[in-house]
Amino acid sequence: MTTVTRALLASVVCGALAAGAQAEPYRIGVLTDMSGMNYDLSGKGSEVAARMAVEDFGGTLLGEQIEVIVGDHQNKPDVGSTLARRWIDEQNVVAVVDLPTSSVALAVQEITRQSDTALLISTGGSSELTGASCSPSTAQWTWDTYALANGTGRAMTLEGDKTWFFLTVDYTFGNALEADTTAAVEAAGGTVVGSVTHPRETSDFSSYLLQAQGSGADVIALANASGDTMTALKQAEEFGVTALGQDIAGMLLFLTDVHGVGLDIAKNLTLTTAFYWDMNEETRAWSERFAERMDGKMPTMVHAGVYSAVSNYLKAAEKSGQAKSGTQVMDTMRDMDIDDFFNHNAYLRKDGRVVHDMYLVQVKTPEESKGPWDYYKVLRTIPGDEAFRPIEQSACPLLDR
Amino acid sequence: MIKAEDFETVAETTRPHRMQRIVVVALIAVLMVLPLWVYPVLLMKLMCFALFASAFNLLLGYGGLLSFGHAAFFGGAAYVTAHALKVWELTPELAILAGVVAALVLGLAIGLLAIRRQGIYFAMVTLALAQMFYFFCLQVPFTEGEDGIQGFSRGHLFGLIDLSDSTVLYYAVAAVFVASVFAIWRIVHSPYGMILQAIRENEQRAISLGYSVQRYKLGAFVMSAGFAGLAGGLKALLFQFATLTDVNWHMSGEVILMTLIGGIGSIAGPIVGAALVVSLQNYLATTGFPVTTALGATFILCVLLFRRGIVGELRHRLPAARSKK
Numbered sequence: 001m002t003t004v005t006r007a008l009l010a011s012v013v014c015g016a017l018a019a020g021a022q023a024e025p026y027r028i029g030v031l032t033d034m035s036g037m038n039y040d041l042s043g044k045g046s047e048v049a050a051r052m053a054v055e056d057f058g059g060t061l062l063g064e065q066i067e068v069i070v071g072d073h074q075n076k077p078d079v080g081s082t083l084a085r086r087w088i089d090e091q092n093v094v095a096v097v098d099l100p101t102s103s104v105a106l107a108v109q110e111i112t113r114q115s116d117t118a119l120l121i122s123t124g125g126s127s128e129l130t131g132a133s134c135s136p137s138t139a140q141w142t143w144d145t146y147a148l149a150n151g152t153g154r155a156m157t158l159e160g161d162k163t164w165f166f167l168t169v170d171y172t173f174g175n176a177l178e179a180d181t182t183a184a185v186e187a188a189g190g191t192v193v194g195s196v197t198h199p200r201e202t203s204d205f206s207s208y209l210l211q212a213q214g215s216g217a218d219v220i221a222l223a224n225a226s227g228d229t230m231t232a233l234k235q236a237e238e239f240g241v242t243a244l245g246q247d248i249a250g251m252l253l254f255l256t257d258v259h260g261v262g263l264d265i266a267k268n269l270t271l272t273t274a275f276y277w278d279m280n281e282e283t284r285a286w287s288e289r290f291a292e293r294m295d296g297k298m299p300t301m302v303h304a305g306v307y308s309a310v311s312n313y314l315k316a317a318e319k320s321g322q323a324k325s326g327t328q329v330m331d332t333m334r335d336m337d338i339d340d341f342f343n344h345n346a347y348l349r350k351d352g353r354v355v356h357d358m359y360l361v362q363v364k365t366p367e368e369s370k371g372p373w374d375y376y377k378v379l380r381t382i383p384g385d386e387a388f389r390p391i392e393q394s395a396c397p398l399l400d401r
Numbered sequence: 402m403i404k405a406e407d408f409e410t411v412a413e414t415t416r417p418h419r420m421q422r423i424v425v426v427a428l429i430a431v432l433m434v435l436p437l438w439v440y441p442v443l444l445m446k447l448m449c450f451a452l453f454a455s456a457f458n459l460l461l462g463y464g465g466l467l468s469f470g471h472a473a474f475f476g477g478a479a480y481v482t483a484h485a486l487k488v489w490e491l492t493p494e495l496a497i498l499a500g501v502v503a504a505l506v507l508g509l510a511i512g513l514l515a516i517r518r519q520g521i522y523f524a525m526v527t528l529a530l531a532q533m534f535y536f537f538c539l540q541v542p543f544t545e546g547e548d549g550i551q552g553f554s555r556g557h558l559f560g561l562i563d564l565s566d567s568t569v570l571y572y573a574v575a576a577v578f579v580a581s582v583f584a585i586w587r588i589v590h591s592p593y594g595m596i597l598q599a600i601r602e603n604e605q606r607a608i609s610l611g612y613s614v615q616r617y618k619l620g621a622f623v624m625s626a627g628f629a630g631l632a633g634g635l636k637a638l639l640f641q642f643a644t645l646t647d648v649n650w651h652m653s654g655e656v657i658l659m660t661l662i663g664g665i666g667s668i669a670g671p672i673v674g675a676a677l678v679v680s681l682q683n684y685l686a687t688t689g690f691p692v693t694t695a696l697g698a699t700f701i702l703c704v705l706l707f708r709r710g711i712v713g714e715l716r717h718r719l720p721a722a723r724s725k726k
Contacts, residue, residue, distance in 0.1 A: 034689065034691065035691040035692055035693050035694075036693075069687060070687065070689065071686045071687050072685070072686045072687075072689075072691075072692060073686065074682065074686070074692055074693075075646070076646050076682075077549065077640065077642055077644050077646060078446060078636070078640050078646070079682055079683065079686060081640055081642075082440075082442055082443055082446060082683060083683070083686055083687070085442055086440055086442075086443070089440075090440075101547075102547050102548050103547055103548055103549040103551075103642070103644040103645065103646070106548055106549065106551045106552070106642070107549075107551060107640065107641075107642050107644075110551060110552050110641060110642070126547070126548055128548050133551065133552055170540060171539045171540050171546045171547070172542070172545065172546025172547060172548070173546055173547050199536065200536075200539065
């Protein structure tokens with residue numbers, strides 16, 4: 001009798017302990033910028049998108065609750081990596097999502113590589129993340145600098161813009177953008193007639209713009225980011241660049257940037273994006289649900305990317321049965337066909353790159369636009385295999401060759 | 402601010418009071434067991450910033466020189482340490498030493514130019530030179546631009562002790578931290594430190610007494626840069642990256658904030674200030690409350706309510722501490 005009692009007791013205790021251990025929900029950590037310059041294009045919207053993905057999935061993964069938590073990395077790699085480490089060690093975070101600012105994304109990728117946690121990058125766009133620094137538990141979902149530079153460079157040259165002039169911000173990021181775009185332009189039969197570099201956070205672009213105008217190039221390409229792009233655009237408008245027949249290509253622009261400067265200034269600008277809310281029935285349906293929760297703001301490509309990344313992650317985790325191992329989930333995902341409103345017939349490559357179609361779009365003029373957020377017209381669909389860096393060119397050490 | 406009458410003779414101050422000793426030993430003991438309750442990576446980060454703020458305070462609190470460019474030394478050393486670990490594959494102690502040497506050289510170069518001016522002009526010169534250094538870091542290939550130097554291993558201390566274990570690293574960082582704070586305390590309470598404080602109080606009088614004021618100031622500047630570099634090197638080792646954040650002027654501003662909130666002119670002040678700022682940054686990160694707003698509000702409160710900073714105000718209010726002084 002005593003043995004039976006003991007066995008019973010033991011099993012009850014064990015059961016209680018096991019239940020105690022399992023009661024911890026799976027958490028998805030949205031690590032983003034909630035107080036700085038990336039707030040609009042990522043920030044709150046990324047949190048909302050992740051929550052929508054979890055709700056649409058049913059709220060449970062492998063029988064456990066899923067909870068979304070949010071962290072503000074303040075664009076500081078040390079804050080981001082401390083937070084990610086603590087989440088993984090103490091809060092049962094199984095996937096870290098979003099990651100604006102490439103230095104933070106790279107720092108967190110080192111953490112998730114060590115702990116084998118899934119890393120779903122949507123805003124982080126450094127092609128280094130799937131290059132020399134690649135990790136088996138990472139998926140870079142939405143875009144990278146190569147795809148934007150290459151997409152715009154190639155597609156615009158094919159559309160007939162044969163000669164290019166670059167306005168490049170003078171550091172690694174700008175130089176890489178220029179080099180990638182140049183390669184794409186030349187491969188498509190165009191030529192680069194000149195380029196000029198400017199320091200970061202320049203307030204006066206007039207001399208650069210005059211050089212660009214004087215070059216007579218078909219396209220003036222802005223190989224810079226956020227603040228610099230905005231300033232250059234505003235001043236290009238004052239110089240009447242597009243009115244005089246030259247096109248302007250933005251290498252790195254988000255829907256919220258266009259919203260910020262307004263159509264008067266951004267009109268006719270050509271750029272590459274991974275997503276636009278008003279493309280078809282599916283994208284509109286999702287985007288309107290998103291806008292309802294965001295006071296009418298339409299999603300950027302990274303918001304849609306966060307939703308798509310989280311929902312596909314959950315599918316793969318459920319299928320693999322191993323939410324804890326980022327690598328196993330990603331391996332399962334590699335065998336899946338990724339197909340939703342954001343990307344059709346997409347697939348996850350060995351180096352962590354998600355390959356999907358990109359779109360060359362042009363910003364509408366105020367007359368063409370029918371209402372708020374009606375900003376883009378799609379010029380051309382760029383097939384994924386053309387848009388992203390070919391795997392043969394990836395420096396990722398995980399590729400066996 | 403410490404007033405002239407607070408100065409004690411050198412002989413008295415170099416020997417800590419028994420009470421002080423007990424407190425210090427107790428604090429070190431707490432530091433040893435703290436990782437049982439608090440996340441060790443956070444504690445190490447806190448120590449790095451506390452050391453950085455202490456280095457800054459050596460210059461501001463005791464030398465009266467407000468530098469607006471200390472991020473150059475902190476971040477510069479972080480880059481050199483990271484580069485030494487990743488590319489030259491040095492052992493961690495040599496890598497940090499390389500970082501400190503770089504900070505000292507940079508401190509000497511910037512200091513030589515900056516100490517010729519005083520007050521706001523001194524601050525502006527340091528800011529300008531630090532910004533030049535920032536743009537240098539932005540453009541040279543070895544810093545890898547926006548991505549930063551990332552993904553190197555911590556290596557083995559003296560070629561023997563594996564630092565990849567957080568607990569081992571914690572005690573190594575704690576040892577360096579305690580030793581450095583002690584060194585700063587020793588410098589401040591040395592005859593050199595006394596003269597430095599005298600210069601802060603009345604430069605003309607120090608000159609008339611025959612002291613070579615410029616050399617003393619330069620010495621303080623270079624030492625402060627060196628300790629800031631040590632903090633930066635430790636941080637690079639801890640996080641295994643060095644990025645532009647550490648050389649940006651925001652970082653120079655942050656260290657001023659830490660030092661002022663904690664209280665300038667005391668050893669404990671910058672440590673308390675750094676602890677507060679770093680904890681706020683970390684704990685507010687998940688609350689949804691904007692961190693910059695919270696830090697700004699804290700700073701405004703400090704300026705309005707306790708201008709001496711937290712530690713300065715405590716020392717001022719507590720009668721026991723005052724009677725001892």
